Amino acid sequence: MIETSNIKVTKAATSKLPQIDFDNLPFGKTFSDHMLTADYADGEWKNFEILPFGDIGLSPAISALHYGQSFFEGLKAYRHADGQISVFRPDQNAARFNKSAERMCMPTLPEDLFIEGILALVNVDKDWVPSKENYTLYIRPFMFATDPFLGVAPSTTYKFMVLLGPTGPYFSKNLRVKIETEYTRAAEGGFGYAKAAGNYGGSLLPAKKAAQQGFDQLIWTDAKSHEYIEEMGAANAMFVIDGKLVTPSTRDTILDGITRKSIIELAKGFGMEVEERRISVKELLEAIANGTCTDAFGAGTAATIAQVAEIEHEGKTYTLPNPAESVFANKMRKALDDIKFGRVEDVKGWNYMV
Numbered sequence: 450m451i452e453t454s455n456i457k458v459t460k461a462a463t464s465k466l467p468q469i470d471f472d473n474l475p476f477g478k479t480f481s482d483h484m485l486t487a488d489y490a491d492g493e494w495k496n497f498e499i500l501p502f503g504d505i506g507l508s509p510a511i512s513a514l515h516y517g518q519s520f521f522e523g524l525k526a527y528r529h530a531d532g533q534i535s536v537f538r539p540d541q542n543a544a545r546f547n548k549s550a551e552r553m554c555m556p557t558l559p560e561d562l563f564i565e566g567i568l569a570l571v572n573v574d575k576d577w578v579p580s581k582e583n584y585t586l587y588i589r590p591f592m593f594a595t596d597p598f599l600g601v602a603p604s605t606t607y608k609f610m611v612l613l614g615p616t617g618p619y620f621s622k623n624l625r626v627k628i629e630t631e632y633t634r635a636a637e638g639g640f641g642y643a644k645a646a647g648n649y650g651g652s653l654l655p656a657k658k659a660a661q662q663g664f665d666q667l668i669w670t671d672a673k674s675h676e677y678i679e680e681m682g683a684a685n686a687m688f689v690i691d692g693k694l695v696t697p698s699t700r701d702t703i704l705d706g707i708t709r710k711s712i713i714e715l716a717k718g719f720g721m722e723v724e725e726r727r728i729s730v731k732e733l734l735e736a737i738a739n740g741t742c743t744d745a746f747g748a749g750t751a752a753t754i755a756q757v758a759e760i761e762h763e764g765k766t767y768t769l770p771n772p773a774e775s776v777f778a779n780k781m782r783k784a785l786d787d788i789k790f791g792r793v794e795d796v797k798g799w800n801y802m803v
């Protein structure tokens with residue numbers, strides 16, 4: 450059971466749940482009845498509170514708006530067949546939350562408060578965790594700077610908040626992706642490894658241009674040479690080449706994904722060889738052309754595994770084997786879902802029960 454005694458809870462007078470159309474749940478537009486907020490001031494976190502979801506009043510001078518001291522996390526809660534609810538690996542999100550905080554010169558949050566706050570909020574809104582097959586409750590923790598001060602300096606006050614929203618299954622149509630060789634998501638010495646708001650702001654224009662050219666997604670390459678694969682949109686890039694799982698090694702330009710990490714661990718458990726290393730565009734395209742690359746996918750919390758059908762590079766299209774027939778991607782998707790939805794014993798302790 451979770452210790453919620455030091456979090457003040459104010460319940461919403463009525464629930465919006467009866468109005469929710471679970472057959473039509475666009476990602477990120479539907480929010481549950483409650484949210485969590487906490488304040489950082491005078492060097493400490495205080496005022497942990499669960500209250501009805503709604504607008505918050507803020508000064509237009511807050512530094513988050515002007516200088517981008519803002520970052521987020523993303524994880525999910527799952528309802529098991531017996532009705533129990535679990536959150537997948539929130540300890541990993543707590544650790545990454547603090548890595549982002551440090552890079553953005555923002556205060557860290559004790560990991561137990563992050564986890565306890567999330568479990569307490571999900572517990573208050575537990576009826577919002579869908580029981581429909583493959584539906585989940587998305588959890589969005591975030592922190593932003595709140596000093597009403599236009600000087601370029603770290604804020605002295607911050608807000609930590611958590612929002613929840615039910616979300617439907619991600620029908621990942623097989624992706625047509627483009628290897629991006631003009632724009633860059635993250636540069637060495639920068640903050641690509643942080644889930645900082647600015648990283649996503651900067652990715653919108655390249656993504657829009659790619660969409661106008663008919664692509665679903667981008668494969669980001671390194672800032673210096675554009676010769677090495679980094680990530681796939683806002684997901685980690687993973688490949689099966691010569692029967693081995695190959696994925697770019699994490700570095701300061703790459704987000705250390707929890708889905709990526711979990712897939713690596715499961716693949717090793719299945720006896721598969723895993724290589725975390727740099728992968729050149731040339732190596733990848735040659736492997737697709739000669740048939741040794743059998744799988745290409747993006748790994749992340751939203752889609753779990755988003756498979757690639759086609760990759761374009763400098764006007765040439767490279768076609769992967771039919772994603773629907775991929776043994777590896779289907780096995781991994783099932784292995785992850787089986788753990789998350791409690792269909793198999795959670796031997797790794799990845800599920801935090803609400």
Ligand SMILES: *Cc1c(COP(=O)(O)O)cnc(C)c1O
Nearest residue numbers: 683684685704706707708749750
């Ligand atoms: C969130 C994110 C991922 C995936 O991380 P998960 O922990 O697996 O959800 C990968 N790349 C980027 C850029 C991201 O923002």
